[in-house]
Amino acid sequence: METAQDIMSRNVKTAEETASVFEVAGMMKKFNISTVIITRKGKPIGIITERDMAQKVAAAGLDVKSVQAKAIMSSPLQGIQPETNIYYAHSLMKKEGFKKLPVMDKQGNLLGIVTQTDVSNYFTQKRKEFVMQALSKKARELYPV
Amino acid sequence: MEEKHDFEKNDTVEEIMSTHVISCNFDQPVQHAAQLMRDKLISCLIVLKEKAPMGIITERDIVYRLVARNLDGGHVLVKELMSAPLKTVAPEENVYYASRVMITNHIKKLPVVKNKRLVGIITQTDLTNYFANQRKEFILDNLRKSIKAAYPV
Numbered sequence: 001m002e003t004a005q006d007i008m009s010r011n012v013k014t015a016e017e018t019a020s021v022f023e024v025a026g027m028m029k030k031f032n033i034s035t036v037i038i039t040r041k042g043k044p045i046g047i048i049t050e051r052d053m054a055q056k057v058a059a060a061g062l063d064v065k066s067v068q069a070k071a072i073m074s075s076p077l078q079g080i081q082p083e084t085n086i087y088y089a090h091s092l093m094k095k096e097g098f099k100k101l102p103v104m105d106k107q108g109n110l111l112g113i114v115t116q117t118d119v120s121n122y123f124t125q126k127r128k129e130f131v132m133q134a135l136s137k138k139a140r141e142l143y144p145v
Numbered sequence: 146m147e148e149k150h151d152f153e154k155n156d157t158v159e160e161i162m163s164t165h166v167i168s169c170n171f172d173q174p175v176q177h178a179a180q181l182m183r184d185k186l187i188s189c190l191i192v193l194k195e196k197a198p199m200g201i202i203t204e205r206d207i208v209y210r211l212v213a214r215n216l217d218g219g220h221v222l223v224k225e226l227m228s229a230p231l232k233t234v235a236p237e238e239n240v241y242y243a244s245r246v247m248i249t250n251h252i253k254k255l256p257v258v259k260n261k262r263l264v265g266i267i268t269q270t271d272l273t274n275y276f277a278n279q280r281k282e283f284i285l286d287n288l289r290k291s292i293k294a295a296y297p298v
Contacts, residue, residue: 025212034205050204051188058179058207058218065215090277099270117253120269123276124244130283 005082008103008112014039017070035100038073044110046073079104159236162265168193176218192227198263200229233258
């Protein structure tokens, strides 16, 4: 059974809690990502997503250059472990309404992130494999050699 | 009767789409649109002009084109930030076709349009839930078959 570490993205961007909202948004745009993990002295403590930017910044009309990341981040971080099963990760997303789950080891070190896109790609891939298998089985039945 | 293969099933967009779509007007300020998204707990709005869908504004558009540029959402209008033209799908299309359109266009929301009117929306969340559910059913099915084979009654 596949686990979080098989499908997670390892290239996670982080910013210190004192970074401005403007800097964090700039990172999202530059790296074409939807999530930045917020750190305090290098230790992950929170998360900022596109949703936070829309709901807490744009909707409230905050001054993006003076507001710091820590003011809008979601904290504490709710993550999963590298051994977490993909089905469990998906049900956690559904239950909590999350689209991103940071993957952390027991010491709280950030290893990667699993997004809804990763989960979706996994299920789509499984589906393709299943269809290909079923088709080749049918082909073998129809045209035995 | 010949058994119908699972992959021949033809679930349509209509069966899994959300019919409750929230929209905004093309000449509203972006801040109002963001407030609407916040209050309705949604990640995108379909942009209407004279009741016809003309574009979409997503959380991503707001981050990349407003916050990252330090623009004032009270003055910038939705039509200046939205993504247009819209990629849409018809309600009677197959779910796999919708999934292909999303993957090839790198989009996560697909408005469903019939006779130029908005009738629903299908998102990556809907598709992920659909595929995950199919996969679960498939695994359960195999399990039931092997149990039956191992312990026939």
